Amino acid sequence: MYIYKAAVVGAGAMGAEIAQVISYAGIPVVLKDVSDEFVRKGLDKIHSIYKRRVEQGKLEPAEMEKKFSLVKGSTSYSDFKDVDVVIEAVPEKIGIKEAVFKDIDASTPRHAILATNTSSLPISAIGAATKRPGQVVGLHFFYPAHVMKLIEIIPGLATDSGTVEDMIRFSETLRKLPIVVNECAGFLINRLLMPYLNEAAYCLEEGASGLEAMDQAVKDFGMPMGPFTLVDNVGLDICRDVEFVLLDAYGNRMKPAALWEAMYEKKFYGRKSSKGFFLYPDGAGKNPELDSMISAIQAQHKIKKGEFSVERLLFPMVNEAALCVQENISRPADIEVGVMAGLGFPRERGGVLHYADSVGIDVVFSELKKMYARYGDRFWPAPLLKRMVDAGYLGKKTGRGFFEYR
Ligand SMILES: NC(=O)c1ccc[n+]([C@@H]2O[C@H](COP(=O)([O-])OP(=O)(O)OC[C@H]3O[C@@H](n4cnc5c(N)ncnc54)[C@H](O)[C@@H]3O)[C@@H](O)[C@H]2O)c1
Known part of the structure; x- marks a missing residue:
């Protein structure tokens, strides 16, 4: 199905940016919120994104006006006909969300x-909550949506394959990189990200290394920023909410x-509250x-001194990615696109599964076992890794791991 016209409900941080992306692709879009004030704020945000493009010489003013005029602000579902x-x-x-879905089910x-x-x-x-669950799907943009290329497309239990295909084509029309992620807690990206961030927090509370040194080690590996800077940027409060969703699942x-909890209680959310792991606005000094x-x-948890290594942070991500392959959450190639576009995993390493193939699946497996013995359940290896080791799928050195090498 071709998308001739779209609508976005909610003109906040994400909704306004999504409407901008849609209009930029030349598709008319209605942007709805509950009051004229919220709609105006959303439209102002879209206008400022366009204005910046013009100032940067990426867009002609006339073209900007044409694209911006494709966005129609609204407080009514009558524009959704x-x-x-x-x-x-x-x-x-x-x-x-359920109330909004009942409303949009009735008005589209x-x-x-x-x-x-x-x-x-x-x-x-x-x-x-709708009468058309076959046409309901997750379309997870990342913040800031006008910059981030990745979109996770998440079918629910009842979602039709045609709906997923239509959303893949629509995402490509928006010049984004869609990956299909079968429904699971955290979807793909947050599910892979959080074990890595969580392990960094464990290292810190075990006195395994210092904040700056760990951030730097991860940057030396090739990530765009260290885990503590990332948490401060995303917001520790948001990371903590995701942590609990994952713990529950x-x-x-x-x-x-x-x-996490100790910092949350003190409102050390990061950049947005001026204090997190580092101090802001400049982010230079440690809290x-x-x-x-x-x-x-x-003292309270009788924590023993731990040992930091980049592998200790990355292997839980590798392990979770192996579990996602095992559970058919995403295709291995989509996992690689996801970690590179969504998490900034270094391109030269080809993604988290290629990284595991380079290290050697047998090495990853035995290191996870050692870390399990020392640090506990967070490191229990995915059964798929053991099957791969037993079958000689050891990665690059045997020509076969998550991928084939000739
Ligand atoms: N902010 C992020 O980094 C981020 C990233 C990815 C996904 N998300 C998800 O996107 C969604 C929106 O997040 P956000 O950060 O943009 O929230 P936000 O609070 O900035 O914006 C939400 C907007 O929805 C409006 N709204 C509330 N009820 C409404 C209704 N019945 N009809 C129309 N508008 C209504 C509010 O007035 C507000 O303007 C959430 O589900 C969030 O989990 C957020």
Whole structure:
């Protein structure tokens, strides 16, 4: 199905940017919120994104006006009569989403696809609030949506394959990189990211190394920034919410480091609250309150001194990626696109599974076993890794691992 007209519900941080992306691709889009004030704020944000493009010499002013005029602000669903797709970007509360999906189910043409930009809520449950669950799908953009290329397309239990294909084509029309992710807690990217960030927090509270040294080691590996800078940028409060969604779904291997809660209680959210692991606005200095917090956690939980290595942070991500392959969450090639476009995994390493193939699947497996013996459940190796080792799928050195090498 070709998308001639789209609508976005919620003109906040994500909704406004998504509407900008759609208009930039030349597709008319209705941007709806609950009040004229919220709609105006959303339109202002879109205008400022376009203005910056003009200032950077990437867009002619006349072209900007043409594209910007494709966005129509609205506070009413009466403008949804002729849309082919709706993207919902209202607050992350299941009750609000279900109510919005009932409304858009009633106010859009029968053929329209209803997509949600939820970061963590179950697509199947949202679909069940409508009379057309086959046409309900997750369309997960990343922040900032006008910059980030990746889109996770998440079918729920009832989503038709045609809906998924239509959303792949639509995402490509928006010049994005779509990957299909079968429904699971955290979807793909947050599910791979959090074990890595969590392990960094464990290293810190075990006194394994210093903040700056760990951030630097990860940058030397090729990541665009270290884990602590990343948490400060994303917001520790958001990371903590995701941690608990993952803990609820996957149990002990996602058990959050005590440091998350301690920092959350002190509102050390990062950039947005001026204090996180580092101090802001400049991000140069370390938060001076961290050391005493860590000493208190060490005493309370009787924490032994740990050992830091980049592998200790990355192998939980490798392991989770192996579990995703095993559970058919995404194709290995899509996992690689996802980690490079969504997490900044270094391109020269080809993605997290290529990295495992380079290290050697037997090495990854035996190191995970050693870390399991020392640090516990977070490192129990994915059964797929053992099957690969037993079958001689050891990665590059045997010509076969997650990928084939000739
Ligand atoms: N912010 C991020 O980094 C990010 C990234 C990816 C996905 N998401 C997801 O995107 C969604 C939106 O997040 P956000 O950060 O843009 O939230 P936000 O709070 O910035 O914006 C939400 C907007 O929805 C509006 N709204 C509330 N109820 C509405 C209704 N019934 N009809 C129309 N508009 C309504 C609010 O007035 C507000 O303007 C959430 O599901 C979130 O999990 C957020």
